Amino acid sequence: MRNAMITGWGKCVPPAVLSNADLETLTDTNDEWITTRTGIKERRISHVEVSDLSAVAAQHALAAAGLTATDLDLILLATCTADRAVPSAATMVQAKIGATNAAAMDVNAACSGFLFALSVADQMIRAGGAQRVLVIGAEKLSFFLDFTNRSTCVLFGDGAGAVVLEASDESGGLLAFELGSDGTAGDLLCITGSGTEGNPMRTLPPGILMEGPDVFRRAVTAMGDASTRVLAKAGLALDEVDLLIPHQANVRIIDATARRLSLDPARVFVNIASYGNTSAATIPIALTEAVEEGRIRPGANIVFAAFGGGFTWAAAVFRWGSRTTPITTSAAQLPPSTATALELLAPNIALHGKGI
Ligand code: UT7
Numbered sequence: 001m002r003n004a005m006i007t008g009w010g011k012c013v014p015p016a017v018l019s020n021a022d023l024e025t026l027t028d029t030n031d032e033w034i035t036t037r038t039g040i041k042e043r044r045i046s047h048v049e050v051s052d053l054s055a056v057a058a059q060h061a062l063a064a065a066g067l068t069a070t071d072l073d074l075i076l077l078a079t080c081t082a083d084r085a086v087p088s089a090a091t092m093v094q095a096k097i098g099a100t101n102a103a104a105m106d107v108n109a110a111c112s113g114f115l116f117a118l119s120v121a122d123q124m125i126r127a128g129g130a131q132r133v134l135v136i137g138a139e140k141l142s143f144f145l146d147f148t149n150r151s152t153c154v155l156f157g158d159g160a161g162a163v164v165l166e167a168s169d170e171s172g173g174l175l176a177f178e179l180g181s182d183g184t185a186g187d188l189l190c191i192t193g194s195g196t197e198g199n200p201m202r203t204l205p206p207g208i209l210m211e212g213p214d215v216f217r218r219a220v221t222a223m224g225d226a227s228t229r230v231l232a233k234a235g236l237a238l239d240e241v242d243l244l245i246p247h248q249a250n251v252r253i254i255d256a257t258a259r260r261l262s263l264d265p266a267r268v269f270v271n272i273a274s275y276g277n278t279s280a281a282t283i284p285i286a287l288t289e290a291v292e293e294g295r296i297r298p299g300a301n302i303v304f305a306a307f308g309g310g311f312t313w314a315a316a317v318f319r320w321g322s323r324t325t326p327i328t329t330s331a332a333q334l335p336p337s338t339a340t341a342l343e344l345l346a347p348n349i350a351l352h353g354k355g356i
Helices: 020-024 031-038 050-065 089-097 110-126 183-188 212-234 251-261 279-292 346-352
Strands: 003-012 016-019 042-045 074-078 103-107 132-140 158-168 173-181 189-192 207-210 243-246 301-308 312-319
Touching (some): 003 050, 003 173, 003 279, 016 020, 020 031, 031 251, 042 158, 050 074, 050 089, 050 132, 050 158, 050 279, 089 132, 103 110, 110 132, 110 158, 110 173, 110 279, 110 312, 132 279, 158 279, 183 189, 212 251, 212 312, 243 251
Parallel strands (some): 074 103, 243 301
Antiparallel strands (some): 003 158, 016 042, 132 158, 189 207, 301 312
């Protein structure tokens, strides 16, 4: 039986931290509201682009797998904030890491993007179309922050996570997955002014629009129900789940999803306090931290669940292999920067103004 196992993992978060106290200087908000309504304490603001964050995360994942970039035959980069529309950020990563034997493309399913890409990679490997696939989730959502919109500007941050998926005879891998979309409700969560539509003079400033409470309800239902169905598909009972790694959009969404599944909070991985919502990057960053913190034992059953713009949703059951330690490590890091988060956000303020 040909399976696809995760053999490497890595992350890259930029150094500049935007705290809730910083946000109090930019918009009409406060630490107490952000903490209690979202669980977020701080997020990272990037001085580089998505392909740069991705390339560093990728090199850590490759080292953990004991591979070099030329071993890869496919790179899938889940993002909705690519450096450019063309070329794809995935091909930029290919060039940056020297993955000369790999085909590369971006996947846009917003916050569900990493699980969409992981499922495609798994199916490519099982079908024999690829042997070693690099799957990345990376975002630079700070580019779109509008501090006159306090209900969205406090939520998002930047970062990248990556895994290497390899063909293997070991048992486990992606036991079941479920992907879904509902394009009829796309306007409830969107980035305006980011594409070709409705912007003939190219003067509309881009910004994130979200009907928060509606998206919240849909996220809890979709992530909970997709997780239940995917567990049934995998033939696993709830008490066989070692860890739920959900998309990190709001700690109250995570708690409500766990309650809907009747899952003990001790078996749910949460790191939203440190990074906020990094869209497609939340799950691979969380997975990397879960492995590094010893939360994943050999053979662990992991449930992933995500919901995001589109709408898109995804859930997957993944059985980890026997190795939970990296084969080697990489010294890859971002170019140094001493810019503060507030300095990096000066262009956003020049474009939109402040919310206070
Ligand atoms: O990753 C993709 C999926 N994204 C999500 O799943 C996000 C889903 N939505 C959410 O996480 C939540 O709906 C939000 C965090 C966006 C908002 O939380 P909420 O509890 O749903 O608040 P709300 O929108 O119902 O607003 C409640 C109050 C309002 O004031 P009034 O009208 O009651 O006086 C808002 O104006 O909170 C106010 N408010 C704020 N106050 C201080 C909204 N944003 C802020 C803020 N600081 N940043």
